[in-house]
Amino acid sequence: MSNAAASHANSAIPLDALSQGLLDLLQKHDPATAQIMAREADRQATTLELIASENHVSTAVMHAVGSWMTNKYAEGYPGKRYYGGCAHHDEIENLARDRAKQLFGCNFANVQPHSGANANIAAFMAIMDPGDTVLSLPIKSGGHLSHGLKPNFSGTFYKIAEYGLDPKTELLDYDAIERAAVESKPKVIICGYSAYSRVIDFARFRAIADKVGALLMADIAHIAGLVATGVHPSPFPHAHVVTTTTHKTLRGPRGGLILTNDQDIATKIDRKVFPGSQGGPLMHVIAGKAVAFGEALKPEFTTYSKQVVANAKALAAAMQSHGYRLCTGGTDNHVMLVDLRPRDASLTGADAEKWLEDAGIIVNKNGIPNDPRPPLQTSGLRLGTPALTTRGLREGEMKQVAAWLDRVMISKGDVAVSGAVREEIRAFCAKFPLPH
Numbered sequence: 001m002s003n004a005a006a007s008h009a010n011s012a013i014p015l016d017a018l019s020q021g022l023l024d025l026l027q028k029h030d031p032a033t034a035q036i037m038a039r040e041a042d043r044q045a046t047t048l049e050l051i052a053s054e055n056h057v058s059t060a061v062m063h064a065v066g067s068w069m070t071n072k073y074a075e076g077y078p079g080k081r082y083y084g085g086c087a088h089h090d091e092i093e094n095l096a097r098d099r100a101k102q103l104f105g106c107n108f109a110n111v112q113p114h115s116g117a118n119a120n121i122a123a124f125m126a127i128m129d130p131g132d133t134v135l136s137l138p139i140k141s142g143g144h145l146s147h148g149l150k151p152n153f154s155g156t157f158y159k160i161a162e163y164g165l166d167p168k169t170e171l172l173d174y175d176a177i178e179r180a181a182v183e184s185k186p187k188v189i190i191c192g193y194s195a196y197s198r199v200i201d202f203a204r205f206r207a208i209a210d211k212v213g214a215l216l217m218a219d220i221a222h223i224a225g226l227v228a229t230g231v232h233p234s235p236f237p238h239a240h241v242v243t244t245t246t247h248k249t250l251r252g253p254r255g256g257l258i259l260t261n262d263q264d265i266a267t268k269i270d271r272k273v274f275p276g277s278q279g280g281p282l283m284h285v286i287a288g289k290a291v292a293f294g295e296a297l298k299p300e301f302t303t304y305s306k307q308v309v310a311n312a313k314a315l316a317a318a319m320q321s322h323g324y325r326l327c328t329g330g331t332d333n334h335v336m337l338v339d340l341r342p343r344d345a346s347l348t349g350a351d352a353e354k355w356l357e358d359a360g361i362i363v364n365k366n367g368i369p370n371d372p373r374p375p376l377q378t379s380g381l382r383l384g385t386p387a388l389t390t391r392g393l394r395e396g397e398m399k400q401v402a403a404w405l406d407r408v409m410i411s412k413g414d415v416a417v418s419g420a421v422r423e424e425i426r427a428f429c430a431k432f433p434l435p436h
């Protein structure tokens with residue numbers, strides 16, 4: 001294989017200089033890896049990313065993560081490490097923590113969790129004992145597996161009580177949640193979801209928690225970027241603990257974050273992240289978090305977050321105009337759940353996901369509330385606009401995206417249609433390059 005194989009030659013969109021330099025280096029050092037990574041760079045550049053939990057980070061974030069900051073063991077916290085040589089790791093972790101606190105308007109941040117699920121493990125350990133009861137929304141209604149799914153740590157070590165959505169409106173039914181709380185007397189109530197397209201009333205959740213003497217945990221993994229920019233209301237001052245990922249709407253590196261205003265809870269959280277559930281922090285990822293939080297503090301990121309929501313509303317309206325049903329009737333945030341059946345009763349999420357990928361549109365199948373089909377089939381798709389908005393698409397382009405989605409789905413996987421759409425999307429993507 002020649003160098004050209006790794007030089008991203010089949011893409012109309014060039015890589016940034018550092019990324020191209022990396023591929024050139026890898027091509028000499030490890031061609032097998034170089035060629036796989038070049039194909040993935042090309043895939044990302046030439047397809048439309050509609051997975052609601054994904055985004056395209058800036059090259060600054062990306063290269064901070066791919067740096068010498070990976071070489072250090074820094075178990076412990078700034079000023080209290082178990083290894084020498086940590087001076088600059090203390091600096092970077094303090095910078096990341098200070099920016100996170102500023103971004104979310106709170107007093108304490110732990111930036112070490114390796115992921116959102118790891119943040120939840122540490123948060124659970126900090127505010128509960130094994131066997132205590134958690135009240136949460138199950139995954140089948142839009143919750144996350146780390147909120148109590150049986151095979152997960154949460155469902156294994158804690159008692160799980162569930163609340164649901166209103167079966168008619170598919171909205172959170174706060175009166176029903178209050179009744180479930182009174183009945184189950186949980187130690188902790190969790191709000192914050194993976195597939196809920198409407199605003200969360202954190203104040204109401206806190207009132208329910210107070211009524212039953214529970215702590216309120218808000219997992220804002222999906223909406224963190226919207227919260228940081230005021231586009232979605234903040235869980236502060238209502239939640240006792242806030243967990244999040246850093247890689248969804250917040251557009252940072254893959255990782256987790258825990259926030260609180262309570263000094264006592266903060267101390268416990270630090271101990272439950274390390275040594276409670278993790279060893280050495282990923283200092284290269286913490287460097288990337290510092291960069292991403294710095295970006296999120298800039299006014300451009302507020303403009304971006306507003307556009308994410310405007311694009312989601314435009315995409316939702318366009319899907320409805322093609323005859324699809326939107327769960328809850330639409331969206332207030334970056335995500336929407338599309339019920340495919342009103343357009344064509346035989347459509348499944350699994351088929352649609354596969355056909356759309358062939359056409360260059362990346363989505364995930366998702367159960368809709370009370371979905372009669374099993375989780376690996378589903379009657380729905382979850383669509384999100386964070387990644388497309390990063391590329392610079394706006395409301396007008398959302399109509400085009402919806403038209404492609406519909407054309408591929410109603411063709412039922414016709415290869416002529418998906419092939420034609422694939423070429424249109426490749427040309428379209430060249431006009432909306434990834435961040436440089």
Ligand SMILES: *Cc1c(COP(=O)(O)O)cnc(C)c1O
Nearest residue numbers: 115116117144192193194221245
């Ligand atoms: C994505 C998500 C997580 C977990 O994130 P990972 O980094 O994949 O572990 C946790 N909670 C919610 C609500 C999520 O949507």
